[in-house]
Amino acid sequence: MPVSSVRPVNISRYTRLGYAHVGPWADRAEVDALRAGIDPAAPVTANPHLTLPAIGDLVCSPEVTATARAVIGDALLIENTFLIIKAPGADMVVPPHQDGTNDHLTLDPARAVTLWLALTPASADAGCLRVAPGSHAGGYRRTRRADTPGRPLTIAGPPPGVWTAAPVEAGHGLAMDPRLVHFSPANRTATPRVGLNIRFVTPAGAGCATAPTPPTSHPSRPPPGDRTAREGNPPCPP
Secondary structure, eight states, X not given: XXXXXXXXXXXHHHHHHSEEEEBXXXXXHHHHHHHHTSXXXXXXXXXXXXXXXXXXXXXXXXXXXXXXXXXXXXXXXXXXXEEEEEOTTOOOOEEEEOTXXXXXXXXXXXXXXXXXXXXXXXXXXXXXXXXXXXXXXXXXXXXXXXXXXXXXXXXXXXXXXXXXXXXXXXXXXXXXXXXOOEEEOOOOXXXXXXXXXXXXXXXXXXEESSOOOOGGGSOOOOOTTOOOOBSBOOBOOO
């Protein structure tokens, strides 16, 4: 899909609310092809851009990187990616959290952005993201482990503001400030809900408990089909 067909990021909305709808990044045929290589039995797949060639190509595609560059600038590194599959009727709820902080790192919000891409329609019934508009302005919050299977990280204390559903068509997505508080409920439709989360940073965007891999030692983007995890995640080509 040509970059010219991708809707520009509404930077004013992103800055004010902490998120903005973006895309399309892929058409129906491209989305169908992307899903073909995904294991539907795996609820969560970490860093699929390193193991699934089609996902790796999508993450570094001009359509996707143009969106990230519009928010944080031209020098991009892939901090993390993951796939989440919400099976029909499964009680899979992702609790309120912020993408930019965990037990190991805190991302500089001026140098990081989350892109969430829907590989299937993400309607309200399918468990689309619920966001707390403007919650990014409150900064990073204290966290705790949720009392649910897997004990995922969640914010400590009451959730901020009012939740707003952010439905997304397949091939479209959201750009989110890493401090935006959001969650997703269970999928109540008859088909899986598949989403790809991508965290982009600039070379100076990650503050880690241990020193991050220097950008100069990151490999150039592997050729299609070669997604072996080496020293850190690859930068995207200019």
